[in-house]
Amino acid sequence: AQSVTQLGSHVSVSEGALVLLRCNYSSSVPPYLFWYVQYPNQGLQLLLKYTSAATLVKGINGFEAEFKKSETSFHLTKPSAHMSDAAEYFCAVSRGNYGQNFVFGPGTRLSVLP
Amino acid sequence: DGGITQSPKYLFRKEGQNVTLSCEQNLNHDAMYWYRQDPGQGLRLIYYSQIVNDFQKGDIAEGYSVSREKKESFPLTVTSAQKNPTAFYLCASTPGQGLGEQFFGPGTRLTVL
Numbered sequence: 659a660q661s662v663t664q665l666g667s668h669v670s671v672s673e674g675a676l677v678l679l680r681c682n683y684s685s686s687v688p689p690y691l692f693w694y695v696q697y698p699n700q701g702l703q704l705l706l707k708y709t710s711a712a713t714l715v716k717g718i719n720g721f722e723a724e725f726k727k728s729e730t731s732f733h734l735t736k737p738s739a740h741m742s743d744a745a746e747y748f749c750a751v752s753r754g755n756y757g758q759n760f761v762f763g764p765g766t767r768l769s770v771l772p
Numbered sequence: 773d774g775g776i777t778q779s780p781k782y783l784f785r786k787e788g789q790n791v792t793l794s795c796e797q798n799l800n801h802d803a804m805y806w807y808r809q810d811p812g813q814g815l816r817l818i819y820y821s822q823i824v825n826d827f828q829k830g831d832i833a834e835g836y837s838v839s840r841e842k843k844e845s846f847p848l849t850v851t852s853a854q855k856n857p858t859a860f861y862l863c864a865s866t867p868g869q870g871l872g873e874q875f876f877g878p879g880t881r882l883t884v885l
Contacts, residue, residue: 667812690872692873694876699860699879699881700878700879701776701778701862701876701877701878701879702815702862702864702874702876703876704873704875707872707873709872748814748815750874760805760817760874762814762815763814764812764813764814765812765813765814
């Protein structure tokens with residue numbers, strides 16, 4: 659069974675500082691990996707996805723993530739945090755065919771301090 | 773604009789009552805999903821449907837029921853058998869075989885009094 663872990667349920671950074679949100683997965687087959695963002699009382703919005711093309715994936719709002727097979731990781735980064743980045747971030751892995759097999763991590767709440 | 777709509781945004785019900793949450797999509801997606809989200813937790817899959825008139829239980833289906841009579845619609849009923857129904861409910865969809873990303877609706881917050 660596939661699973662996703664996100665280290666740190668809550669991360670705080672200062673405005674302008676580097677954002678690093680960690681995601682590790684377990685998968686018996688090459689996975690598809692995703693990062694989503696959720697603002698309070700809203701649905702999830704896709705930030706970026708890895709689907710076995712380039713290992714460094716660029717997404718919206720200046721975020722990017724690097725797929726590292728040897729470390730089974732897909733960490734999310736942004737060079738400079740903005741106040742508007744404060745939200746909940748979810749890493750997800752597709753565990754096979756037919757899309758019903760998405761597995762979401764528990765989420766990391768990002769706070770941005772002025 | 774294409775997308776997923778969920779209604780209502782906020783829903784209040786008395787304990788013991790069944791309640792139906794609406795999910796409609798105009799993306800022409802084949803597969804649709806219902807998730808439950810509790811504070812500080814990730815998303816847990818309730819039910820999913822790959823095609824019309826067919827659906828499967830997810831990880832936490834007990835106390836819930838669904839139907840898929842039309843491609844665009846996938847309503848979720850929270851029954852009185854669900855012991856702790858207060859939560860945020862999210863509907864999602866994917867095109868075709870669904871290896872791509874899931875598209876989410878805005879969610880419905882259900883509070884049972």
